[in-house]
Amino acid sequence: MASDLVHDDPRAVAADPVARARAAADSWSRATEAHPTPRWSRRHEAITGAALVSKGTFYHHFPDKKAMFAELYTELIQQVGALGDATSEAVRATPDEPAMTAVANLTHAFLRRTIDDPLHRELMAQAPAVLGEQYRHINETVAQPPIERLLTVLAERGDLQPDVPVATVARLLLAGLCEGNQIIAAAADREDALARTFRAITLLMSGLAADDISARG
Known part of the structure; x- marks a missing residue:
């Protein structure tokens, strides 16, 4: 079953900013510990993968x-x-x-x-x-x-x-x-x-x- 933090619908993400931020934050932390100095593109892929959101959704809220x-x-x-x-x-x-x-x-x-x-x-x-x-x-x-x-x-x-x-x-x-x-x-x-x-x-x-x-x- 998909996680409650899976918000590929931008409207759902916008309606739940705390969950969105926490999902991306936790993913960011895991990505940083796994790759201390990766390029942003690699780190971004790790974040979106761990948070179970698409790149389009990620960039809709976090352009960089x-x-x-x-x-x-x-x-x-x-x-x-x-x-x-x-x-x-x-x-x-x-x-x-x-x-x-x-x-x-x-x-x-x-x-x-x-x-x-x-x-x-x-x-x-x-x-x-x-x-x-x-x-x-x-x-x-x-x-x-x-x-x-x-x-x-x-x-x-x-x-x-x-x-x-x-x-x-x-x-x-x-x-x-x-x-x-x-x-x-x-x-x-x-x-x-x-x-x-x-x-x-x-x-x-x-x-x-x-x-x-x-x-x-």
Whole structure:
């Protein structure tokens, strides 16, 4: 029986963008692991074959590698942003709980995905080169706002140093997290790289904390 992800009818694909993106994404990940540096035409054939879609359907939605990367990377960042907003709400709802612990857990979860999710790993590793300036645009418009909102909540609670430049700090933290993902992805021992990267980012973030945060934590 054909898979539920077989959508050769463009109308069916358009009606189910999440399934379309996930099918192509999973196929992309398998193709990348099987052929680390294939030509786009070979990788495209592996993707369409694994996703059980025709080349016509594939090109109807993804005319090239960059178009597919843009959609999948945006979807990934939206998911991460949703986690950030959930953390903001949780921190706001529990004023007596140590907020920095929740922030640290969110940071670790984001970095951990580089090990646990092959798609996340490939997108984070390749998106800068594939998307160019569009990569920065997606980060600034999709990924950065949830970080700004979380920092704003922390500032309102008094958990940050006075007059923290929220937008600038959010952009720098995002850059560090993205670079951390690439460090982990490229490492021979990813678990060790995760531990070192998480430690480094935690130390950097600790400089943002209010002077008495440990006493109040």
